[in-house]
Amino acid sequence: MVLERLVGLFKLGNIEITGLADKHKCEPAPPDKPGSVSADLHVETCPPNNVIAFDNAIQIVETGGLRIAIWGDNRPAPDPALDHYLKNVDVLILPIESVLTRVEVDAIVGKYDPKTVIPAHYSLNGLTTNFSGLESADEWVNDQEKIHHADVRRLESADLTLNAAELKGSHHRVYYFGNHFEKK
Numbered sequence: 670m671v672l673e674r675l676v677g678l679f680k681l682g683n684i685e686i687t688g689l690a691d692k693h694k695c696e697p698a699p700p701d702k703p704g705s706v707s708a709d710l711h712v713e714t715c716p717p718n719n720v721i722a723f724d725n726a727i728q729i730v731e732t733g734g735l736r737i738a739i740w741g742d743n744r745p746a747p748d749p750a751l752d753h754y755l756k757n758v759d760v761l762i763l764p765i766e767s768v769l770t771r772v773e774v775d776a777i778v779g780k781y782d783p784k785t786v787i788p789a790h791y792s793l794n795g796l797t798t799n800f801s802g803l804e805s806a807d808e809w810v811n812d813q814e815k816i817h818h819a820d821v822r823r824l825e826s827a828d829l830t831l832n833a834a835e836l837k838g839s840h841h842r843v844y845y846f847g848n849h850f851e852k853k
Contacts, residue, residue: 734833764790
């Protein structure tokens with residue numbers, strides 16, 4: 670099943686997926702700025718008149734008593750009509766230091782108050798090329814621990830099993846895979 674940009678409500682067994690239509694993060698650029706995506710492609714990438722390729726979706730997966738929100742490459746401030754879906758999720762997976770800046774991530778976490786945050790879409794040693802433009806999430810994770818006194822769990826492998834009981838009472842706990850990824 671393809672889940673990319675899935676919008677609507679889908680149920681399969683004990684899994685419920687809600688796709689929330691929103692927009693890809695964009696950087697507005699004046700048309701006279703050469704080298705920008707908008708200028709090079711001669712298309713509008715920011716709402717409300719963005720090209721269809723910049724329509725996107727946030728996924729909420731509900732299973733095992735958990736509500737997991739996968740932000741994807743969406744803009745930092747989605748349509749306010751989506752707020753009630755995103756508040757108080759158990760797990761919020763965010764693209765840290767790549768699509769979203771630290772300030773944007775901190776604002777999202779503060780607004781939606783997840784029990785747990787999992788960084789995603791960041792540079793991994795041994796996997797990511799230098800040309801990807803991705804950065805490590807290490808500094809953001811370190812700041813969560815040192816500045817925000819978050820409960821940071823640095824994982825020793827690419828595996829993580831969560832359950833609702835384990836997350837009960839958690840507040841902005843961070844699970845960080847670091848440079849671990851599944852090698853096949």
